[in-house]
Amino acid sequence: MDSVDFDALEHQAHAKMPPASFAFCAAGADDEISVAENISDWRRLRLRPRVLRSVENVDTSVTLLGQKMSTPIMVAPTGRHKLFHPQGEAATARGATMAGMPYCMASNSNILIEDVAAERKAAPQWFQLYYWPNRAEVEALIDRLHANGFTALVLTVDAPVGGWSPRAAREQHEPSPDILNINMPGSPMARTAYHPDFAGKVLFPATWRELEWLVKRSPMPVLVKGVLRADDAVACAEHGAKAVIVSNHGGRHLDTTVTTAAAVEEIASALAGKAEVYVDGGIRRGTDILKALALGARAVLIGRPAIWGLTMNGADGVRDVLEHFRVELVRAMQLTGCASLKDITRDLVAD
Numbered sequence: 001m002d003s004v005d006f007d008a009l010e011h012q013a014h015a016k017m018p019p020a021s022f023a024f025c026a027a028g029a030d031d032e033i034s035v036a037e038n039i040s041d042w043r044r045l046r047l048r049p050r051v052l053r054s055v056e057n058v059d060t061s062v063t064l065l066g067q068k069m070s071t072p073i074m075v076a077p078t079g080r081h082k083l084f085h086p087q088g089e090a091a092t093a094r095g096a097t098m099a100g101m102p103y104c105m106a107s108n109s110n111i112l113i114e115d116v117a118a119e120r121k122a123a124p125q126w127f128q129l130y131y132w133p134n135r136a137e138v139e140a141l142i143d144r145l146h147a148n149g150f151t152a153l154v155l156t157v158d159a160p161v162g163g164w165s166p167r168a169a170r171e172q173h174e175p176s177p178d179i180l181n182i183n184m185p186g187s188p189m190a191r192t193a194y195h196p197d198f199a200g201k202v203l204f205p206a207t208w209r210e211l212e213w214l215v216k217r218s219p220m221p222v223l224v225k226g227v228l229r230a231d232d233a234v235a236c237a238e239h240g241a242k243a244v245i246v247s248n249h250g251g252r253h254l255d256t257t258v259t260t261a262a263a264v265e266e267i268a269s270a271l272a273g274k275a276e277v278y279v280d281g282g283i284r285r286g287t288d289i290l291k292a293l294a295l296g297a298r299a300v301l302i303g304r305p306a307i308w309g310l311t312m313n314g315a316d317g318v319r320d321v322l323e324h325f326r327v328e329l330v331r332a333m334q335l336t337g338c339a340s341l342k343d344i345t346r347d348l349v350a351d
């Protein structure tokens with residue numbers, strides 16, 4: 001996929017998706033201010049490139065949770081992939097495998113954990129957990145994930161209740177027996193948190209106590225996703241989290257939060273040596289990835305662009321999007337004088 005196609009990708013995916021699927025993918029909470037600012041805040045940062053460095057051979061490898069990966073790019077957990085492609089998360093997982101990048105499968109997936117695990121090769125698969133009210137069901141899920149080779153649990157903490165999205169509310173998708181939250185107890189039809197039935201209900205009642213329990217109970221390392229403050233990030237590490245994902249859920253639940261570009265540096269500084277820091281939200285260019293790493297993130301996650309690729313061309317589309325990000329990161333590194341990720345230092349970004 002070349003840059004011209006990548007620029008048009010969202011439009012192409014929009015044209016191909018049923019309107020309700022596009023609304024679900026694009027949705028942000030309320031006035032979608034955070035959706036827009038997530039993107040514009042990376043773009044606003046200015047680079048201070050170094051010159052006359054040897055950049056013929058660029059190494060983008062990184063260690064994530066102790067495993068060496070070829071790039072600092074991962075697929076963010078996003079739900080309900082059968083809305084976008086008939087093969088759903090199996091195609092997404094295969095695309096990530098082809099790109100050699102970690103895939104974080106969402107709780108709200110439409111494909112069985114076992115079938116996603118079957119797509120795994122060298123790159124790890126992680127699972128995003130919403131903490132369900134019934135602890136026995138969470139335990140059964142943890143054991144099933146571990147038995148299927150998943151190597152990390154990502155606890156999402158930024159949406160104890162669903163936010164409200166006027167866009168998604170206007171275009172509710174019809175619940176369908178083909179599109180189930182198939183890994184949830186009872187495999188319910190996959191309605192989104194924006195459905196009026198859920199308004200105001202605490203769907204995922206995790207607190208610090210549940211995080212502590214999860215860390216003890218899980219044989220897999222636990223990561224916390226959806227942190228925007230250094231004090232919370234430090235508390236996550238103190239409660240045993242191995243990594244924190246700086247995220248505002250792609251602006252989908254609470255609008256007008258600080259952007260992840262604005263929050264990541266403070267959190268990375270506070271967590272130095274205590275836990276790894278990843279970031280997502282609005283990453284659309286290789287230069288965005290470079291800026292995120294310069295501000296202290298160890299890796300980034302890609303949300304909506306992977307869905308656009310999935311919509312257009314299934315597993316190959318996901319692979320192409322991820323590969324495009326890798327190519328852009330390499331180019332951004334060469335143009336800023338970086339031969340490896342350790343060269344991507346804070347001073348590359350203007351204050």
Ligand SMILES: Cc1cc2nc3c(=O)[nH]c(=O)nc-3n(C[C@H](O)[C@H](O)[C@H](O)COP(=O)(O)O)c2cc1C
Nearest residue numbers: 025076077078079106156249250280281282303304
């Ligand atoms: C359609 C869609 C569904 C999502 N579902 C989940 C989810 O089930 N769990 C979760 O932790 N985050 C979910 N997210 C948030 C993503 O993991 C990620 O934080 C966000 O998409 C990153 O922003 P970006 O889309 O601008 O790259 C979802 C995002 C989208 C677009």
